[in-house]
Amino acid sequence: MAVKEVLTHINQEGRAKMVDVSEKSQTKREAIASGKIYMKKETLERIKEGTMKKGDVLSVAQVGGIMGAKKTSDFIPMCHPIMISGCDISFKLDHENNKIDIIATAKTIGQTGIEMEALTAVSVAALTIYDMCKAIDREMVISDIKLLEKSGGKSGDFIAE
Template identity: 55%
Template sequence: MSDLTHLNAQGEANMVDVSAKPASVRVATAQGFVTMSAKTLELISTGKHAKGDVFAVARIAGIQAAKKCSDLIPLCHPLMLSKVQVDFEVIASNNQVKISSMCKLTGQTGVEMEALTAVSVAALTLFDMCKAVDPSMIISDIKVLEKQGGKSGHWTA
């Protein structure tokens, strides 16, 4: 009926059966941006935000989110991640924080959704911690940058 793998022959949503796929090392990276006022960026860059180390909290939230991806996205497989990394880069010229994630495992399905979830929840956490001083922040451009492993091999945006 469709080339969409999460639909069965009747067009109903279903979890893809990956049991026949060989395990391989799989890695995915993703990124997103939070744009904010110069004042807010200064507060979090210098660690002077009243709520504490915004980046540390957002990093832990992103890592935890990647581990819980299958609880949030209904048709994602629960995965045994071997590595989750969440990094932040302050881009002062644009009043932005770039959030990057990398997820890795040896398994039968990819980790793109986990990488996207890590970036998304890290961005939401950053927003939550800073909304009192800057409710006009913008979360944008969340996307997969690269994936490796499995039948489709290496893909780069």
């Protein structure tokens, strides 16, 4: 017997709707997302040395990523505006592969998940790095943005394979 899937973001007329979370209980929720930005060796070296004309690339990307997390519901159409209780971003410079690994952790206590905020934080941090370095390297590639872990809520925990 086939299981009928319930489409939670579609109304009775078949159009998009925002899910009603008013009956859900508040739980502690956390999400961790990651991404990468590949660049020329010289670009990575200048980021490390702090010699980019626009300033400290990783400090600005950190702030940009956090700001992006806070604004997630402004540009993801069905995303609820939520109170973020914490957001942090870390960067690992990988000189062997000429890339920066980005990891964002976002936390909340609420009725809906925080995965989109963690994913947005990674995305905006990567875009900020691109913006700050594009004058010397327009061939940078942002890739592999994904959810690594999430905890809390009705659906329980998730850890990527």
